Amino acid sequence: MGCDGGTIPKRHELVKGPKKVEKVDKDAELVAQWNYCTLSQEILRRPIVACELGRLYNKDAVIEFLLDKSAEKALGKAASHIKSIKNVTELKLSDNPAWEGDKGNTKGDKHDDLQRARFICPVVGLEMNGRHRFCFLRCCGCVFSERALKEIKAEVCHTCGAAFQEDDVIVLNGTKEDVDGLKTRMEERRLRAKLEKKSQGHQKLRQGSLKKPVLILERRETTWLPKAQVGPVVSTGSCFEKAGNPGGRVQVSLEWVDGKPKPVLCHVSRECTELSLAGG
Incomplete structure (x- = not known):
């Protein structure tokens, strides 16, 4: 028994098996996370900012997103937690002296070398290419490798000397578990800020109500009035x-x-x- 033309079908042509899961190229994924803006998918250019979940953005792309939220963008969900420009931190990155970029290309098309990292850790010199865990400080925006923070334990920034707490350390492009933990911390931080702002408003109202009787007594000060008036x-x-x-x-x-x-x-x-x- 055969098909038209005298061909004999094979078993894999007649029996459909489960679809093969396409494997994601990890190297390509790392290049995309550490070299391209999460929102606009354009290559990262200074000024570069990071959100409270550790994702990297171009600052101008975040500003455009905040000004034009009505536009239906497929990547808008990645920045839905960014409500204002205060929710992102501008990063202070250390350039990699070994990265040339398009400096070596004097002719032809522009080319960026994405195989070598553009930035490094200023303390231990590790390249920020995704093979090593990096983090930044919310208080100052300085970026370090996680190894540097563990090996050189301090309560102040290694670069600018600003004091920081454990809550200020944000992992860049972390795992799913890291993102879940950062999201929980972000929600708790915003809730605390909201409650503090509300309590400050109540204190101002109380202070204003205590000053009212004084103002009333000052308004009741009497003076001599001219003949045409009665007072x-x-x-x-x-x-x-x-x-x-x-x-x-x-x-x-x-x-x-x-x-x-x-x-x-x-x-x-x-x-x-x-x-x-x-x-x-």
Whole structure:
């Protein structure tokens, strides 16, 4: 039994087996992570920034993303956690003196050497090509290899001397477990900042409410008024003693009748909150 043309089919042509899983080239994946922007897929150019999950971006690509969030971009999910430019840190990278890039090409098309890392660890000299774990500090943006931080333990940055804590250390292009841990820390950090901002707002409201009575008393200061107006005039001394309320204040109001002022005596309690008519 054969097919048209007298050919005999083989078993693998008739029986369909499971599809082979395509293997991802690890070298190509490393080159993409450490040399291209996660958002725009363009080659990384200074200024380079990193998010709280350890991903690398071109700063101009992040700014364009924040200004134009309405545009439907397939890679927008990779930066959905970036709400403002404050959520990224500009990196201070150390150039690799062995990397030439396109300096050696004086003729022909431009070419970037992606096999050699553009940046290195300033402490131990390891290349930042994905074969070694690197991290940066959120407080200053300096980048080091993880080996440098472990071998030279310190509470200040090896380059700029800025103090940092364990929460400031962010692993660059880490594993899935690293990203999950960084995401948890990011959410906790943002929640703490939100609660602190809310508590500061309550304190300002309390301080403002305590100042209100003082402002009211200042507004109640009385002055002499011209003849055309009617207003209170405050007096103290013997007039107050006659009112029989020592320790407080006396307020005299003037009413103009037939062109002549007619005083009306009122006394005020010590707290200056209640008024009562004493005589006329």
